[in-house]
Each structure stands twice: as C-alpha cells, then as structure tokens.
Amino acid sequence: MIEYIPFIAVVAMILIGLYAVMFRRNLIKIVIGISIIESGVNLFLIILGYRDGGVAPIFTSLPPGTKYPEEMVLPVPQALTLTSIVIGVAVLALMLSLVMHIYRKYGTLDVQKIRRLKE
Amino acid sequence: MTFLEALLQHSPALVIATPLLSAFLLPLVGRINAKVRDVFALVMLGVTCCFVGLLASDVLSHGPRVYIFGAQNLNVPLVRILFEVDSMGIFMAIITVMLAVIAVIYSWSFLRREDGLDKYYTLLLLVVTSALGMELTGDIFNFFVFLEISCIASCALIAFWVAEGEALEAAFKYIVISSVGALFILFAIGIFYAQYNALNIATLAHLLQFTFLDKFALVILLVSLGMKAGLAPMHMWLPDTYGRAPPSIVLIIMSATLASFYGILRVVFTFYGNVLTTSLRFSLPAHVVIGWILIALAIVSILIGVIMALVQTDLLRLIGYVAVAEIGYMFLAIGASVASLGAPYATVALHGGILHIFNDAVDIGLLFLVAGAIYYVTKKRSLDDISGLARTMKFTTIFFMIGLLAVAGMPPLNGFTSKFLIYESVYQLNPILSIIALLGSILLLAIFVKVLYAAFLGSELPALKGVTEAPKSMLLAMGFLAGFAIFIGLFPNLLLDTLVKPAASALLDHAQYISMVVGGL
Numbered sequence: 001m002i003e004y005i006p007f008i009a010v011v012a013m014i015l016i017g018l019y020a021v022m023f024r025r026n027l028i029k030i031v032i033g034i035s036i037i038e039s040g041v042n043l044f045l046i047i048l049g050y051r052d053g054g055v056a057p058i059f060t061s062l063p064p065g066t067k068y069p070e071e072m073v074l075p076v077p078q079a080l081t082l083t084s085i086v087i088g089v090a091v092l093a094l095m096l097s098l099v100m101h102i103y104r105k106y107g108t109l110d111v112q113k114i115r116r117l118k119e
Numbered sequence: 120m121t122f123l124e125a126l127l128q129h130s131p132a133l134v135i136a137t138p139l140l141s142a143f144l145l146p147l148v149g150r151i152n153a154k155v156r157d158v159f160a161l162v163m164l165g166v167t168c169c170f171v172g173l174l175a176s177d178v179l180s181h182g183p184r185v186y187i188f189g190a191q192n193l194n195v196p197l198v199r200i201l202f203e204v205d206s207m208g209i210f211m212a213i214i215t216v217m218l219a220v221i222a223v224i225y226s227w228s229f230l231r232r233e234d235g236l237d238k239y240y241t242l243l244l245l246v247v248t249s250a251l252g253m254e255l256t257g258d259i260f261n262f263f264v265f266l267e268i269s270c271i272a273s274c275a276l277i278a279f280w281v282a283e284g285e286a287l288e289a290a291f292k293y294i295v296i297s298s299v300g301a302l303f304i305l306f307a308i309g310i311f312y313a314q315y316n317a318l319n320i321a322t323l324a325h326l327l328q329f330t331f332l333d334k335f336a337l338v339i340l341l342v343s344l345g346m347k348a349g350l351a352p353m354h355m356w357l358p359d360t361y362g363r364a365p366p367s368i369v370l371i372i373m374s375a376t377l378a379s380f381y382g383i384l385r386v387v388f389t390f391y392g393n394v395l396t397t398s399l400r401f402s403l404p405a406h407v408v409i410g411w412i413l414i415a416l417a418i419v420s421i422l423i424g425v426i427m428a429l430v431q432t433d434l435l436r437l438i439g440y441v442a443v444a445e446i447g448y449m450f451l452a453i454g455a456s457v458a459s460l461g462a463p464y465a466t467v468a469l470h471g472g473i474l475h476i477f478n479d480a481v482d483i484g485l486l487f488l489v490a491g492a493i494y495y496v497t498k499k500r501s502l503d504d505i506s507g508l509a510r511t512m513k514f515t516t517i518f519f520m521i522g523l524l525a526v527a528g529m530p531p532l533n534g535f536t537s538k539f540l541i542y543e544s545v546y547q548l549n550p551i552l553s554i555i556a557l558l559g560s561i562l563l564l565a566i567f568v569k570v571l572y573a574a575f576l577g578s579e580l581p582a583l584k585g586v587t588e589a590p591k592s593m594l595l596a597m598g599f600l601a602g603f604a605i606f607i608g609l610f611p612n613l614l615l616d617t618l619v620k621p622a623a624s625a626l627l628d629h630a631q632y633i634s635m636v637v638g639g640l
Contacts, residue, residue, distance in 0.1 A: 014306070021299060027291070034298055041306050048313045077312065080260055084305055087267045091298045094271055098278060098291045105284035116285050 006047045013040030027099045027109045031092065038088045042081045049077030130174040131186035131202045134212065135252050137167045138219075142244035149237035160240045161223050164247070168216045171251075175209045179621055183635050185257065201319055203257030205632060206621035210473065211254040211381045213618070214480050215374040217603075219247045221596045225488055226367040228590035229495055239279060245272040246371045250378040257636065259308050260318045262382065263301060266347070269375040270297035276371065277364040289363040292356045300343035307336040307343075320390060321636035324629060329394040329405070337409075340386045347379035349446045351420035357446075358427070358439030366435065366491025370484050373442070377476055380449060384626060387457055392629030395460060410458025413450050414552065420447030421559040428566050433500050434490045434574065438483065441526060441566070444559055445479045451556060452541045455548045464544040469623040471540030474615060478525070478533045478607070485522040485600040489515055492589035492597065493574065502570065507579035511586045516575045518597040523571060525604045527564035533607035536615075 013036055020033025050073060055066055057075035066072070099109065106114050126133070141163035149156040178184055183206075189199030222243065230236060245268060252265035274297070278290035312318060314333070315326040327333060342353075349357035357376075361369050387395075387409060395406040424444025431437035452472030459465045492515050499505050509516040521532065528538035538560060546553040588594070607614050625632070 018299075021295065030295060034295065034302070037299065037302050041302050041309065044306060044309045045312075048309055076318070077309075080305075080308075080312075083260075083264060087264070087271075090271055091267070091294065094274060095291070095294055095298075098274075098287055098294065101278070101281060102284070102287045102291060105287060114284075114288055116288060 006043065010040050010044040010047070013037070013043065025111045027102065027111065027114075030111070031095045031099060034095070035088070035092060038084070038091075042084055042088075045077040045081045045084070049074035126170075127173055127177055129186075130170045130177070131184060131204050131255055132188070134167060134170045134174060134255065135248060137163055137170060138244045138248040138251070142241045142248065145241045145244065146237045149240075153236065156237065156240065157223075157227055160244065161220070163244070164216065164220050164223055167247070167251075168220060171209070171212050171216050174204060175213060178204055178206055178209050179617070183625070183632065185635050200261055201257040201321075201636060202255050203321060203632065203635060204255050205625040206618070207381070207384065207473075207623075207625045208254045210618050210622040211378060211476070212251050214377060214477055215247060215250045215254065218370045218374045218480055218484060219243070221484065221488075221599055222367045222370040224592055224599075225370075225491070225596035226365075227592040229367050229491060229593055230365065231590075233279075235279075239276070242272045242276050243368070243371055246276065246375055250374045253378040254381055257320050258318055259311065259320050259323065262320075263304050263308060266301050266304065266379070266382075267298075269378070270294065270301055270347075273297075273368075273372045273375055276368045277360050279365055279368060280363070283363070286363045289356070289359040293360045296353070296356045297347055300346045303339050303343040307339040310336045310339075319636060320385070321633045324390050324393060325633045325637045327391065327394055329391075329397050333391075333394075337386070337391060340390075341383065341409075341413075344379050344382045344386065345416070345450075348376055348383060348450075349420075349443055350416050350450055351423045351443065351447070352416075354420060354423065354443045354446075357443055358436050361439035361442055361487070362433060362436030366487045366494070369487045369491075373480060373484065376446075377480060380446070380476065384453065387453070388626040389629045389632050393633075395457070406457050406460045410454045410456070410460070413454030414458060415454075417447045417450035417454055418552065418555055420444065420450060421555065422447075425559050425562045425566070429562065432502050434493065434502055434505075434570065435487070435500060437502075437566070437570065438486045438490055441486070441563060442479075442483045444563065445475075445483055445526070447559075448538065448541060448556065449475050449479065451545060451552065455541075455545045455552070459544075459548050462547075464547045466623060466627070467540055468544035468548075469626065470615065470619055471537050471544060473622050473626075474540065474611070474619045475537035477614065477619075478537045478604075481600050481603045481607070482522055482525040482534055485518060485597060485604060486526065488593065488597045488600065489519045489522060492593050495593065496586050496589060497583055502573045505574045505580070505583065506577045507575070507583070508586065509575040510579060512575075512588050514594050515589055515597070518594075518601045519571065519575065521601045521604055523564070523567035525608070527567065528560045529564070531605070531608050533604045533611070535608060536611035 017033045017037030021030050024030055054071055054073040057072045103109055148159045184204045186202040187199055249265040249269035253262055256262050274290050274294040277293055278286050280286045310332050311323055315323055317323050346353040397405050399405050399408055421444045424440045424447055428437050428440035449472050452468045456465045456468035497505055525532035525534040528534040542553045542556055
C-alpha cells in the first residue's frame with residue numbers, strides 16, 4: 001500500500017488543479033491550478049524513475065561497486081522533469097504577466113466579469 | 120562528400136536550426152534598421168524553405184529519413200534524440216513554411232505602423248520552429264517540448280495588440296487551454312515511459328500492448344491534441360484567438376494548430392497503428408470505436424462552426440468559426456478513414472483529409488488576410504460598419520470571392536477536390552454523414568455570400584469615404600494564396616500524386632515507420 005501513496009498524491013494534485021482551473025473564478029487561482037497540475041505531473045515523472053536504494057545517476061562518478069545501471073535511479077525522467085520545470089516557469093511568468101495586464105484593463109480578476117468576448 | 124550532400128544529410132537539423140537561430144539573431148539585426156530586419160526574416164524563412172524542399176525531394180524519392188542527434192550507435196549510455204522524417208511530416212512542413220513566408224510578406228505592410236516588431240518577428244520564427252519540430256520529430260518528449268514552445272510563443276503573439284482587453288482575454292484563454300493540454304500530454308508520456316522504458320515514437324509503437332494504461336493514454340492524447348487542434352467541444356478558444364490576433368499571426372497560429380492535428384494523425388495511425396485492429400468489448404475493433412468517436416466530434420464541430428458563424432457580426436470572429444467547421448471536415452475524413460480501416464474508400468478518405476489540411480491552410484488563410492486588409496484600411500471589425508468596399512478595393516474583393524468559393528467547395532477551386540473526396544468516401548461509410556457535410560458546405564456558401572453583400576456590395580458609407588486599396592505587400596500575400604487556390608483547383612492531381620498520396624501511404628504503412636528505427640539503428 002505504502003508504495004502507492006505517491007501515485008495517489010499525483011492523481012489528487014492533478015484533480016485539485018483541474019478543479020481550480022475549471023471552477024475557480026479568480027484568474028490568479030486558475031494560474032495556481034495550472035501550477036498544481038504541473039507539479040503533479042512532475043512528481044509523476046520523478047516517481048517513475050525512482051529505485052529503492054538507488055544512487056544518483058551520474059555515470060562518470062558512480063560509487064565503486066555499484067552495478068550499472070541496475071542500482072542507479074533512472075536518469076531520463078529526471079531530465080524530463082528538469083525540462084518540464086523550466087517550461088513551467090516560462091508559462092507561469094507569461095500567464096502572470098497576462099493577468100497583470102488584464103487587471104490593468106478590466107480592474108478585476110473575476111472571470112465572470114472579464115467577458116467582452118461573448119457568444 | 121560535396122557541399123550539397125552534406126547539406127542534404129543534415130537538412131532535418133537545419134530545417135529546425137535555421138528559424139531557431141535566426142529568431143534569436145533577429146533582435147540584433149533589428150538594431151541596424153527595420154527594413155534590414157524585415158528582409159532578414161524573409162530571407163531566413165526562404166532558406167528554411169530551401170532546406171524543406173531539399174529534404175522533401177529526398178524523402179519522396181528515397182523513403183523516410185532518420186536523423187540522430189547525439190550518440191550515433193547503441194553503446195551505453197544512450198543519450199540521443201531521433202528525428203524521423205516521412206512524407207507525412209514533410210507535407211506538413213511544406214504547409215508550415217508556406218504559411219510563414221506569406222505571413223511575413225503580409226506583415227510588412229500590415230504592421231508597418233506598430234512597434235515592438237523585433238519581438239514580433241522573433242516570436243513568429245519561434246512558432247515556425249516549433250511547428251516544424253512537431254512535424255519532423257521522432258521522439259515523443261521532443262514533441263511535447265516543441266508543443267510547449269508553440270504554446271508560449273503563440274500566446275505572446277496573440278496578445279500582440281496588448282492595448283485591447285479582448286486580445287489579452289483571448290491570449291489567456293489560449294494559454295490556459297494549451298498549457299493544460301500540454302501537461303496532460305506529458306502525463307501520457309510518463310505513462311508510456313513507465314511501461315516501455317522508451318520515448319521514441321517508433322520504438323513505443325513497436326512495443327505497445329494496448330493495456331488499460333495505453334487506452335487511458337490514448338484518450339488523454341486525443342483529448343489534449345484535439346483541444347489544441349480546435350475540435351468541438353473544446354473549440355471555444357479558437358474563434359476568440361483567431362478573431363483577436365493580428366491576421367498575419369493567425370496564419371502562424373494556424374500552422375501550429377495544424378501541427379497538433381498532425382499529432383493526432385501520428386498518434387492514431389503510427390503510434391497505435393499496430394493495435395488498431397484489436398478487439399475491444401462486444402467484439403468491436405478499436406479502430407471502429409476511435410473512428411466513430413472522431414466522426415461524432417467532427418460532425419459537432421462542423422455544425423457548431425457553421426451555425427455560430429451564421430450569427431456573427433465581427434468578420435474576423437466569423438472566419439474563426441468557419442475555421443472550426445473546416446477542422447471538423449478534416450476530422451470527419453480522418454475518422455471515416457480510421458473507422459473503415461482496410462476498406463478501399465478508407466484510403467480515399469485519408470487522401471481527402473490530408474489534402475484538406477493544405478486547402479484549409481490556403482482558404483482560411485486567404486479569408487483571414489482579406490479580413491485583415493479590410494480591418495487595415497477601415498479600422499472596423501463589425502460587418503454593420505462596412506459596406507460598398509468593392510468600389511475601392513477591387514483586388515481584395517476578387518481575392519475574397521476566390522476564398523469564398525474555395526471554402527464552400529465550389530468546383531474550379533481547391534476546396535472542391537478535397538471536399539469531394541471526403542463526401543465520396545464518407546458516403547460509403549454512412550450516407551447521413553455526407554449529407555451533413557454537404558449541408559455544412561452549403562451553409563458556408565450562404566454565410567460568405569451574406570458577408571460579400573454586407574461588406575463589399577451595397578451602398579457606400581459616408582464614414583468610409585477615404586478608403587483606398589490595401590498596400591502592395593498585402594495584395595501580394597493574398598495573391599499568392601489565391602493563386603494556390605486556383606492552381607490546385609485546376610490541377611489537383613499534381614498535389615495529390617506528388618505529396619498527398621505518399622503522405623497517406625506513409626501514415627497507413629506504420630510498419631515501415633517502425634522498422635526504420637527498431638530494425639537497424
């Protein structure tokens with residue numbers, strides 16, 4: 001059971017994030033929701049690469065006596081996660097700057113009131 | 120090895136590298152002078168065009184190409200990314216560079232009075248890079264990275280008219296939709312990696328077992344890519360963004376949208392190609408289920424697009440809804456082809472669908488450019504405020520009429536060929552589908568005839584006394600697209616035989632795509 005907890009956390013985070021994106025009215029909270037989804041997905045990638053008792057996946061400085069690659073944590077998911085974190089930061093910055101501009105134009109962060117694009 | 124051979128060998132990398140590097144060089148070049156910068160953007164896109172052409176001629180004559188970034192052979196540790204270019208990918212790349220060149224020519228005049236154009240061209244080249252990357256890559260994580268690049272860069276471009284609240288609203292909608300979609304694609308990638316310990320599309324397609332998790336991942340991929348491609352019921356961002364971004368940008372965003380559509384083709388035909396005939400419950404093969412779901416969503420898209428376009432008064436937004444309907448036609452063809460996999464008309468449907476990608480790019484692109492020209496000279500968006508433009512804007516009127524007939528699928532123009540292929544094949548699957556598709560086309564004709572009367576014919580408004588014809592570079596860009604529409608309408612076989620049929624057979628022959636990587640390298 002205990003080994004499933006991270007996966008449950010992943011699903012919970014993604015669902016919480018989706019809830020925030022779909023049902024929250026404040027733009028900042030929508031942005032937070034997307035961040036939570038992103039953290040959930042990143043967590044998912046990290047758990048995939050985890051090995052019980054594995055060492056850091058640095059090929060040139062493996063501790064002597066470790067079996068390659070069985071005793072190494074998988075390196076690929078970590079690389080993926082790093083990439084995804086960097087992309088996430090860029091998206092977050094862009095979204096927040098958009099929110100800032102929207103607040104200047106409309107004077108509110110409520111999605112219900114920011115609706116000039118109707119129909 | 121001669122210089123040309125070396126270029127040919129590295130062309131898949133150069134296709135990506137040229138726009139990417141010139142995107143970041145562009146602000147530097149822009150310091151010199153605005154004219155130099157505009158020419159530089161066009162020249163670099165021209166160079167990209169040459170590389171795409173070189174690659175296309177090679178791929179079409181010698182079969183798919185694999186290009187390896189990183190470790191050349193399979194020794195440990197394995198750090199590499201593969202690009203796999205087949206005729207489908209190259210077909211999409213040709214559409215992308217074509218749209219990009221036309222958008223740049225158009226924006227010369229269209230955005231002459233705006234500032235911040237250094238960043239504009241940088242972002243434009245980045246979107247082109249990302250669309251090309253999505254189309255040429257053979258690695259699913261790489262696909263995700265390019266998707267995110269396209270999402271970030273297009274969002275910034277949509278908000279180009281940052282002084283308008285509506286543009287910001289549209290940009291925010293776009294980035295929420297596409298970043299959530301992209302994150303779910305990453306989730307699906309994680310699911311694949313967990314099961315098969317691979318990220319390469321060909322390797323994954325070879326190993327795919329169609330377990331419960333794979334089905335789940337398929338649903339996620341279809342939903343998120345469909346969302347980015349503008350398939351109903353997640354289409355609502357599309358008219359907003361298309362209606363509010365500068366029309367030159369719409370062409371670029373359209374190429375990113377079409378790249379997402381290409382992603383769906385790749386997922387369904389290549390990724391799940393091995394398991395499409397597996398039986399699900401009630402002895403229904405998987406391809407029938409997937410196909411009919413796509414068809415249902417496509418019909419909804421066509422109907423929503425057409426009906427909503429009928430009631431619009433904002434011209435750009437109206438064309439945005441028509442774009443939704445056109446996306447619906449593509450999905451209808453693909454769905455019919457998947458649902459009837461193996462039947463002779465499945466191939467015809469696929470030909471129609473793939474040809475319609477090109478025609479959609481040309482027709483909708485042309486209409487957006489015309490609407491942009493109207494906006495440029497009158498500064499009005501609503502159809503109620505413009506009238507009698509045919510008196511002063513003769514060329515624009517002609518281009519609009521060409522676009523109108525092409526979108527509605529009238530015979531001498533390009534829309535006819537692809538739509539006819541779609542009607543013909545879909546009829547054999549189920550006649551009702553083809554009736555709905557025909558009805559959609561007729562309504563499209565009605566919508567645009569209404570626009571023609573409202574905007575171009577009729578009495579001249581006093582407010583529009585000083586209106587002149589659109590500037591030359593805009594006319595040139597529209598002329599290119601109109602020329603394509605007429606040329607392909609008259610000689611559809613040229614395009615069908617050289618590009619569309621190889622692309623369709625590349626999609627159907629997933630075994631070849633897989634064996635390029637799994638067998639040898």
